[in-house]
Amino acid sequence: MDLYGLRTRDASGVVTLDTSITPIRSLKMMTVAGNGSFDQYITIPEIQAQSFVVVDTLEDRGENTFSPQAWYTPGQLQLRQPQSLTWQVMILSQGGEPFSAPGSYGIRTFNNNVRTQIDAVNKVLTVHYNGGLNIGFQGPSSGTQIQWGDVNFPAPITTYERPLIFLNAADYMMVGNFYVKGRPGNWTGFRLKAWNNHGAHGSTALHPMQIKWYCASYQAPNTPTGEYGASVRDAAANRTFVTTANLALLNSQPAANAFIGAGNPITGGGGYYAPSQQMPWTGSYDDYVLANALFSCTNIIQTTQPIRANFGGFLPGNRSILQMYCDNGSGINPLTANGRTLFASRPMKPF
Incomplete structure (x- = not known):
């Protein structure tokens, strides 16, 4: 079995990137404008059969922050009741698309169905912050409930688009009313609400929800002096990728895409x-x-x-x-x- 690609290590010899085992999805960010119709159909050639598309808001309306219902097919995005607002569209590729224009910069490998594409247009998601939350009921006999989880980032995320927040939990998790705090160019944290319901989900819902989270963005981190690895820059010398960063891997999709x-x-x-x-x-x-x-x-x-x-x-x-x-x-x-x-x-x- 032939393996092609790139491998980097840090100063201690630990592998920081191995394209023969680590699939990386690339990310194209764009915005679309709502036209006030009930259903709006927008032509986007970059959406392909195996793409994942996320439509997000660019606003902070507190707990009433909302995103439109969205569906997509190759080449087309459908938004339901987009109003006349501007929406953030994220197109996540599997790394098989051609580079977008002559002179594009990047790295592409294909290893027995493990694909990696890193270029100056379709960027990668980098983990910037992570942490934990304890919300919900605090025990059957405590009578205490922490209804809101509130996180402030150590420093703002400065991209125009909202950063992506990923959630996990030790076991039970039931949350909603999620929003990212701040505004384009200055995203400062996020909040979410506990919706645990012991009537529907049993006694486990009366105990704390131990939630883990991390914040990812295509904002590239700085590389400390003396670090080993590889990086990619665009034509303007802006860093789009560096192997010393911790990447958000997008290689584990659900078996279905509809509820x-x-x-x-x-x-x-x-x-x-x-x-x-x-x-x-x-x-x-x-x-x-x-x-x-x-x-x-x-x-x-x-x-x-x-x-x-x-x-x-x-x-x-x-x-x-x-x-x-x-x-x-x-x-x-x-x-x-x-x-x-x-x-x-x-x-x-x-x-």
């Missing part, structure tokens, strides 16, 4: 109803889920409850499915969680 109605809804007094939706997940406790679009609210505009909170995560002891609900106080016009705006990820190097 179906499955599981029991959450019901309550006054006609409260949150429909249950599920999709197959990876089965691995090492995989993080992208929070940006999945756990943000949806705005359906022409109703008495226009802002709908999407909440969900992982059921106790089960990583074979991803569980989602849509908060719906009236039981009318329930929404379906958008499965085509998420993917699984994990850091290349352990924290």
Whole structure:
């Protein structure tokens, strides 16, 4: 079996990049403008059959921050009720596309279906910060609930686009109302809300949710003097990739890209109803889920409850499915969680 590609090590001899075993997806960022229609179709040739596309907001509206429902097919993006706002579109490739223009800079390898593409246009995601949160009920007898998790980054992320926040948990996780704090060029942290429900999910939901997170962006980190490795720069000498960074690997996708109605809804007094939706997940406790679009609210505009909170995560002891609900106080016009705006990820190097 022939292996082609690139391998780098640090000063201690530890491998920092091996393209024969580490697939890396490249990332193209762009923005689109809503035209106020109910359904808007936008031609984007860069979307290919095996692309993953995430549509995100560029705004901070607090806990009511919302992203539109979005679907995509090769060459086309569909947005539902995009209003007249500007939306962030992230196209994640498998590394098989040609370089975008003559004179592009980069590295491409193909090793027995392990693909790596790093270039000056389609950048890679780099892990910048990571940490943990303890939210939710603090024990069956404590009577205490920490409803919000609030994170401030050590320093702002300075990209125009919002950074991507990935979540994992020791076991049970049920969160929603996610948003990134700040504004384009100055993203300062994120917040999310605990939605644990012991009536629906048993006694585990009465205990703290131990959540792990990391923040990834295509903003390239600085390389300390004396570090070993390889880097890629664009024509303007801006660094687009460096092997000393910890990359967010995008190589573990769910088995399906859509949610179906499955599981029991959450019901309550006054006609409260949150429909249950599920999709197959990876089965691995090492995989993080992208929070940006999945756990943000949806705005359906022409109703008495226009802002709908999407909440969900992982059921106790089960990583074979991803569980989602849509908060719906009236039981009318329930929404379906958008499965085509998420993917699984994990850091290349352990924290």
